[in-house]
Amino acid sequence: MATMLLDGSLICANSGHDGSTCTQAGKFECNYCHLYCGKNCQKAHWKTHIRDCRKNPLLDPNWRPAWETENREPAFMGGPRLQHFNFKKKYPWGNMPAFDVLNLAGNEGANYNRDLNLLFAASGDIRNCVMTLASIPDGCKSHMKVFLNDRDADVVGRNAIILLLALIEDDANVAADNIIHLWYSSFISQSLYDTLNGKIRQLVQEVCKKIEGKASGTVLGKTWTFGSRSLRLVLAKNQWLELLASLEVPRGLTAERAQDIRRSVALAPERVDFRHRRYFAQPPGGRASAEKFREHGILVPFGAPRNSFTIPNPTLFRDTESWPLKDDADPINGYRLDKIKVFPCDAPANDLYGKLSFLLKDLITRFHRRLQNSNIQFHLLNVNAQDLQNYTGQVMFDRIEVANITDAGYLGMGQTLLYMGPLLKQPSDNRHATLVALFLNAVDEIFDDSEKRKAISRDIQEVWKYMDPKPPTGPYDAGIIVSDIATQQVRDVDKYFDMYMKLHHFDMLCELSGMEFKRKPTIIEAWPLKVKKRPHQKGAKEEFATLLSSGDSGCERYMEWRFK
Template sequence: MGEGQEAMKAIPVTPTVCANWKDEDNICPRQGKLACSSCKLVLYCGRECQVKHWSEHKKSCKSPLMKSHWLPAWDLEVRPPAWSHGAAATNPHNPFGMDKHLWGNTPAMDLLQLHRNEGTDYDKDITMLFAASGDLRNVVKTIQSLPDEFGHRITTTINDREPSITARNAILLLLAMSTLEEESDQTSVEVLAESLIHVWYSAMITGDILSRLQSKVMPLIEKVWQQIASRKPGTMLGKTWHFKSGASLRLVLKKEDWARALTLLDVPEHLTASNARKIRHAIVLAPEREDYRDRWYFKDATPSMRVAKERFREDGLALPFGHPRLGFDYPNPTIFRAAKSWPINDKGDPLGGWPDDEVRATPYRAAEDLYGRLFFYLRGIMTSFIQKIATGKIHFQLFNVDATELGQHLEKGSYDRIETSNIPDLHYLGTRETLRCLSPLLKPPPQNRHATIVLIYLNAVLDTINSGSEQDVPPGIDRIFQYLPKVDPVAFMRNPQGAEMYRVWDARNLVLDAEPFFRRYMAMVKFDRIAEELDVAMKEDNTIVDPWPTRLKLRQGQPGAQEEFATLLSSSFSGLERYVEWKRV
């Protein structure tokens, strides 16, 4: 129990509760309907509760971060920021922390897009491969997007070379599928959806969620471990679970990684809630990283967004801003794998894995609470995902191998879709090696002319720019100032180390015409020769995902263009993410 005491019960998120709360003895039971007119981050049942709660709420509502003229400390103190000297000077965006990829950094996508390809009335089974999956966001987004009328088998292969990521993905899926064995009504599905969100994203979880992990998932993995404990280390061992619905999940791990998977289901010994918070704060609120955080906050679209992001840094809970934090008393064992580390870097953010426009379009009365919108967006996505796997038509198999080794485990010519994450970047496998290893697994056109492999490039444009000359990159300063009209160009030039200078610097990629640089990248990497040698072709028009899903879509002066720019600038996306679709020929 949290710090040796009886654990408090978490408060249900729906209906949205009044934000007037302090502890378990001071919670307003009524529904929150009226947003604070100043910050628009919290909801109250009425004026009386708002007044009563003001002594607490003013800490956020009157935070220095809420001031429209807020400036980072280094700017106010007229000193160089932390990254302008020392080792950080060579990489001003260097991550801080272990940098494990437990959360996505590109917007989740529907890998099938049946309505644009095979058609929603497609009458065959479908197979998908997520070759370097990272988290489950693309799997979840694809499956929840399936048309209700689609009645055929979906086989989904999920691979990642990091054992803990594969195990964590398996735990999330096993939690969903085993819980469905006993609970399938709408209320229990929504509760399960919320549990999955917290296991995925929250630093602390409730006793109920921990109990679910240990009663539903732990026995499944313990039984496997008991059967393989005498095997030699390094031996690859697989187990398939079949569920009452008809769905199944197969997990293949090395012997020692089965043992490690068990450690993700129990809070590390001696790790109290208080110590877990300190360990996390040492990364996400590190004093030596204050300038970095201030730089990110200064780019946020609104002051309220800064305050919301600060709240998530402080408690790490995937909840609406004003929702009671009671009951979240246990370190999340799927994240705190060891008692002395927080594995995600200090820029890691759940918002980085989902389409920003869809999250912002999610209805929520506290209009500025982006994490509240994200919670309700994910709640809808996860509920739909659970309902789809409850049909029994979804079958998972999870591997933990290098993507180059997948051909040794999977049948050639058997997949309708393959997604590669950004392993085609030069820093990883590159385009040729990715296609050489994975394109043979794709179905040939006679079997499915819509079969597609999606390659993602996060660094291609910047790699091309960095390998060229300075004349290649127009500064675009005038265009940036059109989006930042309040910047005084004279004052801007007077302070080369000021916050405005760095905001303009960070905005350069957003207004860059990236297409010519990617064409140069294609020539440099020799896409045409790769296509000829490997019998593949780059599709002229993408039918799965927008080639440039994060770049600005509106022109300056169009309605909403200013808001679109501010939103992209405040996000973790560069605007230069490029998706290329290939097919076999």
């Protein structure tokens, strides 16, 4: 990373600020935010430091949201809800923690060496693919085919660029730095921009030249080979041209203009109550580092220099007028917060985004190492999930991960089994072959107003066993509001999901599809984010607080299906 030394340690926070150019390692930690090489640099950096730290209201343990201090009803309770503040609503970052869809050690075995085929049917970004390949044990030497599909061509294009950055670069550290910032930072360095418009542009431009005379809807697939690895991308002509355009900053877009556009969404005054609701559930360091990321949009540790990130990320800034992400989009949502908090690294203990940057550096480095030592074929598609059978040829899959297209508002479980089931290997080929489905909305759909009335008193009493209740300060007391939100974390999720399965006739789906769901999952827990500890157990309150601050509900349900 540009903010690290060769040994992986962070550069002193005084580097690049106030005209200073310290290049020593940051070894001494301020209580909250910065790392310094010594007292002299801390003193020289004090004007910046005091704003970030001593005079930062978000670091005050007694901080309260604006709606409470202004004694007004918060925007999320009444009036215009502004739930769809940014109508572009692109999703270049995942909103569920990444997981390993293989878990070879718990299924086929750590030394499994038969061919493995993986399908991410509605991939969104590539976090699950990266996590899976990075987690493969060294003893596994399988040849692999990895299919990544998404119906958003922009998402597919970014995934292709990220994979190309990994495939063209031999240095794992350089590849990891490039991928982290292309993926998550709103601004990138000149060196990364040169790579995009050097090697990557050359690869894409060759395809665009071949299709100059073709009709706009013409579909073309291109395979790039890198030793024993390859990447095949299938797009329509207009999408290839859009991919080429996404490598270059739109004409007339300055860094200052881009930052203003992004902040108009990420720091929208109209959404301050929504941000503060999330912040109030976070520890001081969490909310301060979250606000810092919203201000700058660059995924580096809190006190790290940002002066080398001068170019708007062209894969995110696609025009001169808009920022495509929702205002609550957050890189942290794609990874387990409890894992981020304890990840061993040089970032200050309170700096969650700094810790995330180190976690990602480790993850992507391991992913790059796996690519270097494997025979892997990537296939990237941009089709509706129900049409995938027409694009995967004769390939049958050991794992199919479908995200939450199984929710009733999308394909639903029945149609997912109808379209995806035929692509899953039979037990005679691999008895561990599994389709992994996610339900984000099932419990909420069952937990209607009548259920809320029955459960509210019971659930709030349970919440108060994990949280220390305090007398309300007024009608819009933040503690009471957040306690009410926390009731979803103590909800009887098994009860409501059982009701959901009956409502949607899961027993009939098993009969019709010839498939069954695993009573004991072997890849990912059924409720991976649910609070596991009872209130009286050691660490229960900390576990509860981490879930509450994450923005996850604990009602997220995974389900694993296989052929009988």
